[in-house]
Amino acid sequence: MASHQPQQALPVINIALLGDKDPATRALVVQDIARACLDRGCFQVINHGVSKVVMDGALEAASEFFDMSTRYKEVHASDDIRSPVRYDTTSRDGISKSRSFLKHYANPLDDWINLWPMQPATYREKMGTYSMEIQSLSVQLMGAIVQGLGLGSMYLHDKLGEGLQFVALNNYPQGSSQEGDTVGLAPHSDYGFITILLQSSPGLEVMHHDDHDWTPVPAIPGALHVHLGDHLEVLSNGRLRSLMHRAILNTDEARISIASIHGVARDENVECAEELVDEGHPKMYRESSFRDFLDFLPTNVKTYRRFVQTLKIDTAA
Ligand SMILES: O=C(O)CCC(=O)C(=O)O
Numbered sequence: 001m002a003s004h005q006p007q008q009a010l011p012v013i014n015i016a017l018l019g020d021k022d023p024a025t026r027a028l029v030v031q032d033i034a035r036a037c038l039d040r041g042c043f044q045v046i047n048h049g050v051s052k053v054v055m056d057g058a059l060e061a062a063s064e065f066f067d068m069s070t071r072y073k074e075v076h077a078s079d080d081i082r083s084p085v086r087y088d089t090t091s092r093d094g095i096s097k098s099r100s101f102l103k104h105y106a107n108p109l110d111d112w113i114n115l116w117p118m119q120p121a122t123y124r125e126k127m128g129t130y131s132m133e134i135q136s137l138s139v140q141l142m143g144a145i146v147q148g149l150g151l152g153s154m155y156l157h158d159k160l161g162e163g164l165q166f167v168a169l170n171n172y173p174q175g176s177s178q179e180g181d182t183v184g185l186a187p188h189s190d191y192g193f194i195t196i197l198l199q200s201s202p203g204l205e206v207m208h209h210d211d212h213d214w215t216p217v218p219a220i221p222g223a224l225h226v227h228l229g230d231h232l233e234v235l236s237n238g239r240l241r242s243l244m245h246r247a248i249l250n251t252d253e254a255r256i257s258i259a260s261i262h263g264v265a266r267d268e269n270v271e272c273a274e275e276l277v278d279e280g281h282p283k284m285y286r287e288s289s290f291r292d293f294l295d296f297l298p299t300n301v302k303t304y305r306r307f308v309q310t311l312k313i314d315t316a317a
């Protein structure tokens with residue numbers, strides 16, 4: 001029986017050399033990423049090329065949006081989870097009560113930006129720049145992750161470039177220090193291959209499949225947090241697992257997080273990579289698309305199942 005040993009710090013990976021011409025130099029970074037994906041389901045990246053100005057700009061734009069009048073924000077409100085832009089304050093899970101959020105698609109930017117809020121006046125420019133840079137970082141990181149899986153760095157490259165980017169801005173009030181840990185967003189795993197997350201202050205907590213406890217993710221200045229989503233678990237035929245995570249209210253200050261979720265196009269099915277299926281590793285998951293995920297969401301209220309669990313093929317038979 002595994003004992004409850006204190007977890008080692010979450011990995012922080014310098015990815016400056018991911019673009020190095022020397023394959024052996026790149027391979028060292030790929031190896032760090034592969035290990036982090038396997039052991040922890042997440043890692044933070046530094047020297048990722050997204051500037052502090054762009055990251056701060058996105059947090060400012062988000063914060064200014066949430067500071068707008070309720071009347072203005074509700075122009076973007078929708079109960080329809082298929083709406084391309086959606087502001088909401090209601091909790092479907094009964095836990096995430098204090099959170100408000102704005103979610104919108106972002107890639108390709110020209111298809112979506114005209115639907116985004118026009119206020120604050122710099123919103124589209126700042127969030128647009130951030131989204132584009134994060135989209136290109138996601139393709140770079142996925143190149144390393146699929147290379148780590150032995151699929152070659154160009155595997156899915158074009159489909160990811162044209163793929164889905166879903167940006168979620170989350171706004172949480174300051175928590176009360178008397179009440180202890182208050183959950184701001186219920187435990188869940190994300191759809192898609194990877195999520196790239198920027199937090200204004202600590203609050204994100206993660207639990208990998210063989211962890212016993214929640215591990216807080218530190219807010220390292222300049223770093224971006226990356227975690228694995230359900231479709232990477234499917235693609236890797238279970239070699240990698242999607243990461244359960246939740247948000248705790250920060251007792252020092254109100255908090256904003258910006259999660260960017262990356263996958264293939266909405267109607268495109270994701271299945272286990274053929275290269276990772278053989279006699280010893282039978283196919284573990286059914287294929288599915290983003291549309292299937294949207295159909296799953298309303299069935300999962302208050303159960304906190306991972307989407308990927310509904311895709312499992314019973315291999316015991
Ligand atoms: O606020 C956070 O840190 C987590 C946000 C999140 O998990 C999400 O938007 O999917």
Ligand SMILES: [Fe+2]
Pocket residue numbers: 188189190245259
């Ligand atoms: Fe999430």
